Amino acid sequence: MPEGREASGDGAAAPGRPDAERLARAALTRIVEPGDERAGRWLRTHGPAEVLRHLTAYDGSPQTLPGMTAARLAGYRMRAAVADPEGDLEAAARAGGRFVVPGDPEWPGQLDDLGDARPVGLWIRGAADLRLWALRSVAVVGARACTPYGAHMAATLGAGLAERGWVVVSGAAFGVDGAAHRGALAAGGATVAVLACGVDVPYPRGHAELIGRIAREGLLVGELPPGTHPTRSRFILRNRVIAALTRGTVVVEAEYRSGSLVTARGAQRLGRFTMGVPGPATSSLSAGVHELLRGEGVLVTDAAEVAELVGEIGDLAPVRRGPVLPRDLLGPVAAAVLDALPRGGTARVRDVARSAGTSADEALARLYELHSLGFVEREGDTWRSASAPRPNDDTRRGGT
Known part of the structure; x- marks a missing residue:
């Protein structure tokens, strides 16, 4: 018998038909607390109808159910005395609800992973x-x-x-x-x-x-x-x-x-x-x-x-990255040449090539490439970054 299933085979009836097993489970939801693993073991071993019978028709032996004591039974019996499963099922129906138990088509099988702490049943609206x-x-x-x-x-x-x-x-x-x-x-x-x-x-x-x-x-x-x-x-x-x-x-x-x-x-x-x-x-x-x-x-x-x-295979979150800047699209040599230009002022091609670790011809080619893209400016025989301040910019802004 699979773990979590009772020998009684309850749940064969439709949720709306209160057979003996369903009535017993409905009553037990009022008698035992949610997650009561002791009651869960009783259900697994004896089935809901038999467990309810033991709790309501005590024969004097506290060992009728494993782990039962007189004090514990007294608490269960106090609740069992006011249990009215037919009334609870009717009340649920009036509220637009139903009672679902293990074995019903609507019962979520993953709840069986709880083992003996599995719900006795679920009331649903x-x-x-x-x-x-x-x-x-x-x-x-x-x-x-x-x-x-x-x-x-x-x-x-x-x-x-x-x-x-x-x-x-x-x-x-x-x-x-x-x-x-x-x-x-x-x-x-x-x-x-x-x-x-x-x-x-x-x-x-x-x-x-x-x-x-x-x-x-x-x-x-x-x-x-x-x-x-x-x-x-x-x-x-x-x-x-x-x-x-x-x-x-x-x-x-x-x-x-x-x-x-x-x-x-x-x-x-x-x-x-x-x-x-x-x-x-x-x-x-x-x-x-x-x-x-x-x-x-x-x-x-x-x-x-x-x-x-x-989710399933293919439910992938989008790749997240910062914005792509124009400088990110430069090749490695062009980026090195651009970095070789001084932050302020100008530089000759030979000096740029030495700083970038490349030949003068390669540096000049990359400088023209960078010029066409708007990264650098040419001043006679020298080159400067387009973002670097010009020597007279402070004078023009200051207005001396």
Whole structure:
């Protein structure tokens, strides 16, 4: 049996039909916390229906499930007493949502890389297919209290990636997250918000309009059932889903203890690409990003560089270089002859040839070439750089 698949073979039913396995998983999203690896091992070994039975019909032995204790079971049973999977599925449907479980056609297979920390199931709002969108997605995350520079870079990355056909994934938080979502939407692209609460709960409240728009034009994804509110730990645990769901994670501004770095490190552990946008060396909001870049993170400055890293062969960022100056087009001998002319005043051909390390005939030929191109001027038997000041220029400007 492949790793991460249950012996029960759940997920055979369509997402809209609440069979026993789907109902059990829906109930378990209200009983166990996201990322509970102990519960994940139980699911892998016994299947969701059997795990739910053990948690709701305790037979007196704490060893019924490996690692179970009486205290732990009491906590699970308190939550199980109020679990109403049918009601949660109906509430999700009323909000335009659905519940997707492992084995469904829409389930993103890359989440299985999380092993026993894989989500029990995903509550989703939005018309798009999460599995298809996740195949070509990039996470853009960062500080909530970002600077105007951070907001600008996040929005620019979101828009640029969307224009290139990439799905922008983030957490709908203030700061970098919101800017990335807005950038993707402004470009008419696709965006996914992974929430640390129910997909029918607009959090943060200040982003209610943005979250509503993502539900209409993109996707809202969460591990928690309808009506559930976030906690500090759920934000951290949510980040593992963002990391696993996407091809790579870009961090835009993050302090040393930022949750965004949790996402980046999770991406590294999963073998995903990890990228960072540099900022001022004196900014504490960029300190975490710079530390990431000192390790395995890759420095990126725009969407083209991100796409080059996470995309297919041929998705190359343009070669960047400074402007080409007319002097850059000169041949090596002509450039040496030009350099041999004094910064001020004139020089004879023999002196130019000696300084340039060439023959007098070659120096004279190159001087005529440079003259035709406007680099030098001839004064009788001597030559001077066209950019050098003439002896009487200061007198003419000073007007003595």
